[in-house]
Amino acid sequence: MSVPYNTLKLVHLGIDTQKEHVVFIRKDCYICKSEGFEALNRVLITVKGKSLIATLYIITDGILKPGKAGISESAWYNLNAKDDDEISFSHVQPVISMRSIRAKMYGKKLNYEAFQNIIDDIVKGQYSNIEIAAFITACGGDNLSIHEIIGLTKAMVNSGKKLSWRKKIVVDKHCVGGLPGNRTTPIVVAIIAEFGLTIPKTSSRAITSPAGTADTLETMTEVNLSIKEIQKVVEKQNGCFVWGGSIKLSPADDILIRVERALDVDGEGQMIASVLSKKSAAGSTHVVIDIPIGKTAKVRTEEDAEKLKYYFNVVGKAIGIEVKVLFTDGSQPIGRGIGPSLEAMDVLSVLRNEKNAPQDLRNKALYLAANIIDLVHSKPHENGLDIAEKILSSGQAYEKFMAICKAQGGFKEPEYAIxxxxxxxxxxxxxxxxxxxxxxxxxxxxxxxxxxxxxxxxxxxxxxxxxxxxxxxxxxxxxxxxxxxxxxxxxxxxxxxxxxxxx
Amino acid sequence: MSVPYNTLKLVHLGIDTQKEHVVFIRKDCYICKSEGFEALNRVLITVKGKSLIATLYIITDGILKPGKAGISESAWYNLNAKDDDEISFSHVQPVISMRSIRAKMYGKKLNYEAFQNIIDDIVKGQYSNIEIAAFITACGGDNLSIHEIIGLTKAMVNSGKKLSWRKKIVVDKHCVGGLPGNRTTPIVVAIIAEFGLTIPKTSSRAITSPAGTADTLETMTEVNLSIKEIQKVVEKQNGCFVWGGSIKLSPADDILIRVERALDVDGEGQMIASVLSKKSAAGSTHVVIDIPIGKTAKVRTEEDAEKLKYYFNVVGKAIGIEVKVLFTDGSQPIGRGIGPSLEAMDVLSVLRNEKNAPQDLRNKALYLAANIIDLVHSKPHENGLDIAEKILSSGQAYEKFMAICKAQGGFKEPEYAIxxxxxxxxxxxxxxxxxxxxxxxxxxxxxxxxxxxxxxxxxxxxxxxxxxxxxxxxxxxxxxxxxxxxxxxxxxxxxxxxxxxxx
Known part of the structure; x- marks a missing residue:
């Protein structure tokens, strides 16, 4: 149905539109005239046989010469574009899965297939930011039933790659955001891996915060690993701590989160699906979820936390994950450093059992590690907390941390800025x-x-x-x-x- | 709470982002670093004491020199910017009225005040396109109660200018879109004005279609009139046909429609509010609404049309407008021309009673005019259709049309392209x-x-x-x-x- 009706030559403008695919064309070119100016129009652009849908922005001044077009950085990268590549344009038909979103606006329940079509289209870049905003709003608040949350979670898992492990038990932990400096991950992974459980941990970079866990870890080791490299590290050391962005687990999640954050909405169903889809794609079988409760944390009351706990348990079960939800104190930040290297120093001082190590960070890491151990370790006379404490105090956790760093490409000491x-x-x-x-x-x-x-x-x-x-x-x-x-x-x-x- | 923390110099980039305010800054400048790159961030920009909220896009290539910033055409125009103007940046607090939208997502009912705050913020340019998309989705489908529709309509009326007339009765007509070439407006206005009723008609330009009513009229006369000029024309001739965009009646409407169109959603409540807010702001007391029903028209079944009719009547009454809803045949286009001048020729041939004038356009215009007359003219032995037919056939409507054109700035004959x-x-x-x-x-x-x-x-x-x-x-x-x-x-x-x- 789509007919290419014009060709222009690309020029690199270097405009980063924050992931939205945009094409910039001159006001006087045909595409403009045929598509209309003021309708937030989307067009299908094709470069070297690869296509994507982009929003049309119009250039009225001299930054584009006649016969030239520009595309946003996201599209440039996605299409592997070079200067002077030919770009052609086609009319784009409305995205069919948007119909389900319109149906949802009218109160209809969506099934798994509907979610799968929506999520696949989002991952393929078929949705503009405003269409994603419509999806998030229609499924936001408490608008998703438990069956819909399960459908959405499965759809998100299936939209990307999946890791698989030879072990029967694969553990993980997740914190439902909101606390600065909460860098328990490297400590927990070291304790759990030393204990002998498989824990292939992926983390994210900062979006609006001064540091993400992946940023912090990157000051000490390599975190940008391929799936093959991750599998090697975990086979040898039981655990890893890598950046999740380099391997495409639940790729819809990052796209949705960006718009959710901009709207400052965080629907329950979407949050559950976001967390559990990443864990399922990573091959986890047992997951400890930490929900800090506090005035400035994401979850403010125990009642809200209880509702989330219920959802985590039911949806987890439906997709084959045993979930244990912990409520923790979310009233103040954890650790002393804010910024990648400074947070890494906190982590190291705990692992090295230094005198002035931040005790709040130490205690929280032990608590989480203990709960993971208790979740899968069914020896009643042994206590998870004792085990974790022993592994940390003895320096074994530090040694394991260094071993994982070495396996990931080496360890370096984080430094202060001058x-x-x-x-x-x-x-x-x-x-x-x-x-x-x-x-x-x-x-x-x-x-x-x-x-x-x-x-x-x-x-x-x-x-x-x-x-x-x-x-x-x-x-x-x-x-x-x-x-x-x-x-x-x-x-x-x-x-x-x-x-x-x-x- | 907002602290300006940097100043750059403006340079004109000429990027038309289709009404979204955008600011373009270099990746290496402070604003970038402090706001984060990937969060669809919004910042408050100030130029010569005037401020607005803009989305942050990042320039990674050479189109901006160090110390320079660019803004989208909408922001450039809005801030009356010049090259080398100083632009400063402040952190922007989340827009407070968005809270109501989040509440709506959780199923809460919004009152008039909530709608007024939202609509005022939208008109002030405080909402990004994705926030507008969230509003449209949360209030879309059949999610608005009749009380909410009334609240939204009143809020939209109050967000802009209002026209007032010395006459007790002011009439208008509106067609619930979906039919190409449906240019009844100039004919209806001419008949009604000649009959002696006040009909200050405002029309829109094309957004995605090949011609809007204002575009068509512009091939014959001036349509870009000020409120004062409109009042002069109507005082003298009873009617006018002008472009609504030059006078700011219900300004939120144009902003919402642009995003609704991009999402291809058209919630009932928003549609009612859109139509009736424009009519109320124009000072109308009696309005005929034409709902074409047909497979490719906006309204597809009589059942849907009946529901709209009910809403139009109830909301109209609540804001002081008597509404008469007509169901018409929406199965095929009306007239022969597609494009401003060609549609104008259709209109003229009907007004001039030419033999080969398109009869469908003539009949539809007569039907609408007759219903307006019947709505306000309470003489039982006189029939609206007879009156309208007589005015049109006798050439009086044509004379009135020419008189209005003259009052609006003169008449010119539409021409064929070469x-x-x-x-x-x-x-x-x-x-x-x-x-x-x-x-x-x-x-x-x-x-x-x-x-x-x-x-x-x-x-x-x-x-x-x-x-x-x-x-x-x-x-x-x-x-x-x-x-x-x-x-x-x-x-x-x-x-x-x-x-x-x-x-």
Missing amino acids: YKMEIHAEKSGIVIEIDNRKLAKIAKLAGAPHDRKAGVFLQTPLNTKVNKGDLLFCIYAETEGELKYAIEYMKSEPDIILIESVS | YKMEIHAEKSGIVIEIDNRKLAKIAKLAGAPHDRKAGVFLQTPLNTKVNKGDLLFCIYAETEGELKYAIEYMKSEPDIILIESVS
Whole structure:
């Protein structure tokens, strides 16, 4: 049905439209005239035999010469485009799976096949951001039944690659977001792998935060591994900690999350499907889910947490995963570092059993590891927490951590950035409030996560007693300009760390 | 709460992002680093004291020099920007009215105030396209109660300007879309104005079609009038036919329609609110709504039409408008011309009572005019249709049409484009099918609506008996290239006009 009706030559514009495929053409070219200007039109573009659907943006000034077209970075990368490649245009028929979304708007229940068609189209890049937003909204809130959540989860699993393992039991852990500096993953993986269970852990990079787990790990080892390399590492060491983005498990998830975040919506069903589809695709059989509950965490009340727990258990069972849900304290951040290298230092000081290691991080990692062990280890006279504690305290966990790093390509020590600013207490008293969002913003302005060594190192957690002049936190940056910039912002925001005088 | 944290200099890139405000900055500048790259981030941009929220796109190649930033055409126009203007950036807090949309996703009912906040934010440009998509989806389908539709309609009316008239009765008509070439408006306005009723008609331009009513009228007179000018014309002539876009009645409507069209969704509640808010803002007291019912029309069954009729009546009453809903035949297009000038010729031939005037257009215009007259004219022994017929046949409607044109700035005769291609029947028989979408596409490829004289003129409506070699339709274009291009497409699509041999 689609007829190519024009050809232009590509030129690289270098416009990153944040994953939305966009094609830029001149106002005076035929495609414009035939498609209309103001309808958010989508066209099928083809370069060297490969096609995708792109949104049409019009160039009215001189940045495109006659006969030329540009495409966004996402499309450029996807089509493996080069300057002067021919690009042709076809009219695009409405995406058929959008019909299910319209049906959902009218309150119809969607079955597995409907979800599979939608998710496949999303992964293929057939949906524009506004169409994805419509999908998220139609299935948002509590609009999905438990059967629909199961259908969506299965569809997401089947849209990408799957890992398989020779072991009967494959474990994993997941934290339902919302806590800065919560870097338990490397510690938990080391303990569990040392204990002898298979734990092929994949993590994400930061999207809006100053560091993701993958960013943190990357300051110490290689995290960008192929599926083959991952399988080698896990066969040898029982566990790994790699970036999930390089292997395409549940690829729809990243696309949906980006739009969910922009809309600031996080429907229950989609969250369950997001977490469990990644675990299923990774081949997990037993998963511990950590739900921190707190005022500034994602889940705010025990009631909400109970509902999620129910969904995790039922959907997990339907797709063959045994899930154990833990409720934890989400009232304050965990660890002291904010930024990839600084968080890595926290992790290492726990693994090395250093005196001043952050105890909150240590305890949380032990708690999670213990629960994983208890979930699969059915020896009643042995206690998961004792086992985990012994593995960590003895230095075995540290050795396992180093062994995994070596298997992934080697270990390197994380470093401090060279530019540094110390912030001292202006009065004596007790730390009664810490604005985590503002500390995170300072870390980002200082360069994190892009500059791995940049960030904020907090010396005084909640309830610390400080004297006037004591060090509260340090800002680290890799350039003088960024340090200055972070300081400028900090000075404009009073009471990032609130100290109450003791009378 | 928002702190400006950087300043760059503007450069004009001329990128038309189809109304979405976008700001383009270099990957290596601070704003990028602090906001994160992949979160569809929005920032508050300020130029010469005026601010708006824009989506952040990143430039990785050389089209921006260090220290420079670009903005999309919509933002450039909105901020009255010039090259080298300073642009500053602030962090933007989430738009508060989005909370109501999230509540709606959870099934809560929204009151008038909630809708007013949402609509005001949309008109102010605070919503990105994906946020608008979320609003449309959450309120789409049959998700709005009658009270919510009334709230939304009132909010839309109050978001823009309102016209007021000294007359007690102000009439209008509206067609619930879906039929090409349906240019009854100029004829109806002329009849009604001549009859003595006040009919201040505003119309829209084409978005995806080859011509809107405003485009058609523009080939004969000036349609871009200010509110003051409109009031002058109507005071003198009882009626007008102007472009609605130049006066800001229900400004949210155009923004919503653009995204609805891209999603191909058209929720009942939003449609009612869209139509009636425009009428209320225009000061109408009595409105005739034409709902064409047919396979390729917007409304496909009488059942759907009945539901809309109920909504139109109840919501109309709530905002002080008496509505009369008509069901008409939506099975085939009306008139012969497709494209602004060619449609104008149809209108003129009806007004001039020419022998070969398209009778379907004449009859439909008379029917609508008659219903408007009957709605407000309570003399039982007089019949609206007789009155309308008399005004049209006598040439009074034509005279009134010319008088309104003169009042709006003068009349000019629509013209044919100079390049022309005739398409003849390849066999004898009866026309049993016309592919209206493809004819519309040919008209657009030939240059319509941008080239006013371009388009398609159909000679043989459904059921016409044709002989081999008879003229089926003409393609008109203002340039040779466009004509060639339209012909190329036409040749690739067989059976645009399907002829069945008579045996």
